[in-house]
Amino acid sequence: MDILNALCFLFLTTIQTLHGSRGAKIGNLRLSPVNADFNWIEPGSDIIEEKPSGVPAGCGGKPVDVYIAIDTSEGVGNNLVNAQLDFTRNIINVFDFNNDIARVSLVAYGSDATTIVRLGAYKDRTSFEKAMSEIHTMGGQRSIGNLLNYIRTHGFMPPYSRRSTAHIVIVMTVGNSDDAEYAITEATLLKRTGAYIYGIKVTREVENDLLTKVTSNPTVKFLYDMDGYQIADSLTSLLSVRPCEGLRNPELPLQYICQAKRETDVIFAVDHVSLGAKTSQQIFDFIRAITGSMYAENGLIQVGLAKNRNPNFDGIDRSLETISDFKSHVTDIAFPLFDSVLARARKMFYGGRKGSQKTLVLFVDASVDIDKTALMESSRNKALKIETYVIAVGEKLDETSLSILASGPDRDHIITLKDFQQLMEFEKTILKTICRGW
Structure with a gap:
């Protein structure tokens, strides 16, 4: 048994x-x-x-x-x-x-x-x-x-x-x-x-x-x-x-809006040649303001600026010359376009820290030429996991082009404003959107 x-x-x-x-x-x-x-x-x-x-x-x-x-x-x-x-x-x-x-x-x-x-x-x-x-x-x-x-x-x-x-x-x-x-x-x-x-x-x-x-x-x-x-x-x-149901992160000191949990490299890309002096100054004032609201004491955040190269006037603006020489020099003047800003940002990222979160913030309006070359450069950036946010200002901007520039077509990656004066008005909202992925 x-x-x-x-x-x-x-x-x-x-x-x-x-x-x-x-x-x-x-x-x-x-x-x-x-x-x-x-x-x-x-x-x-x-x-x-x-x-x-x-x-x-x-x-x-x-x-x-x-x-x-x-x-x-x-x-x-x-x-x-x-x-x-x-x-x-x-x-x-x-x-x-x-x-x-x-x-x-x-x-x-x-x-x-x-x-x-x-x-x-x-x-x-x-x-x-x-x-x-x-x-x-x-x-x-x-x-x-x-x-x-x-x-x-x-x-x-x-x-x-x-x-x-x-x-x-x-x-x-x-x-x-x-x-x-x-x-x-x-x-x-x-x-x-x-x-x-x-x-x-x-x-x-x-x-x-x-x-x-x-x-x-x-x-x-x-x-x-x-x-x-x-x-x-x-x-x-x-x-x-x-x-979905959990504890909140500890509150930051009041003067800070966001902080990084890991090494984060942030580049602001400004085509100052296309945007002009007045608009560029507004953007730089905004960048100065929001970087002051980033918690930097732990050393995790590094920030950079990618701007366009100035046109090469080859000395034409330094002295008088004959009409023949002048016409020759004027012919050689070339204004760099938006694609060169995107390429420069990518080069800056990959000369920086390996394995860091890479965040790119673009400023565009109707004066910035978002052509096929620029879209190609942006696609290269995203393929290398550079998270890209677009701050689009004004009207007459192509939504399809903006969605290609940004890491997503949603509101989380494309921020639309009526004019550049709204940058300071919505400073906290913009920064919270950008630093959500840090």
Whole structure:
């Protein structure tokens, strides 16, 4: 009778494992879910300490395309796959799926990588979680290099990804990659496109040496152990996500309107040649006022000005000369256009701090020539993740051109005013809009 009871117990336990109400599927095996946060998991261990999740639901934030990569290489057991899936279920709570603000993809990798959930395929967290159950193992030796190459050359390429949004990769790994040099090379190429790379160490076997070179800088904000959800704070800050129900940030001193949570480089771009002296002076007075309202004591904010070059008069304005020489010099005079201001701003950004938030503020009115070349330069800036705000003044401005100049067609990136005198009138509103992403 004791033997019969033992067999029945074993049978029921097996059935519960194979037919959990929710879980990941590897081949024909359905894994029972792990609905908990956890402490360190030792390779081969099936024991996971339960404790409540601490990831609040996120609302709003910057548009972002996210790839979450789960390690399913050879030797990664079902319990470790489950742990990564559960971590994913909790961490996606940070992202706002509404209106495609956040589009999230799930990738499985081993020696190769494959997409389990296509980027943007699901418009809510619940549907995304259900789709995660179709995960399957890749097997083979762990190759972070092949994973990053797959995401760089496939995942973040059109038509799958949006070029002008933030790009984030979250790599979970159970052990060390067998292709360290290749992984570093691919990570460097991916980061050059403006993507941010996070690393999540699932077990204690994972060494820091490689991951500190693969992940974005500073390491303390992009490399985490999988014993909690500290990454949520980093993502919330990076993407300016607001907690749907949560605490407000501490109030700033009264004289300050906004502050940066990370290194932030801000450039104001002014085509002073086209705008003229009087208008340019109004803009410079406004810039002086709002920079005085930025909290600068922590040293995170740096500010610059990109202006147009003055026309080259080649000495024609210094002395009298013959009519022939005068006509020759006048013919050579060329007035630089708005595109050169945009190109100069880009050069200034990439001569500055690596990994910083890059914010560009443009001032335009009907006198600024927003031609095809200017729109092309602006598209290059946005492709490099330079967040661009446009302060458009007056009438007769083409809305389509403004939406191409800005990082988005919405009110959050295009600020319209009747005249330049309104700059000072709406100073606080404008600054709050610009610094929302810091």
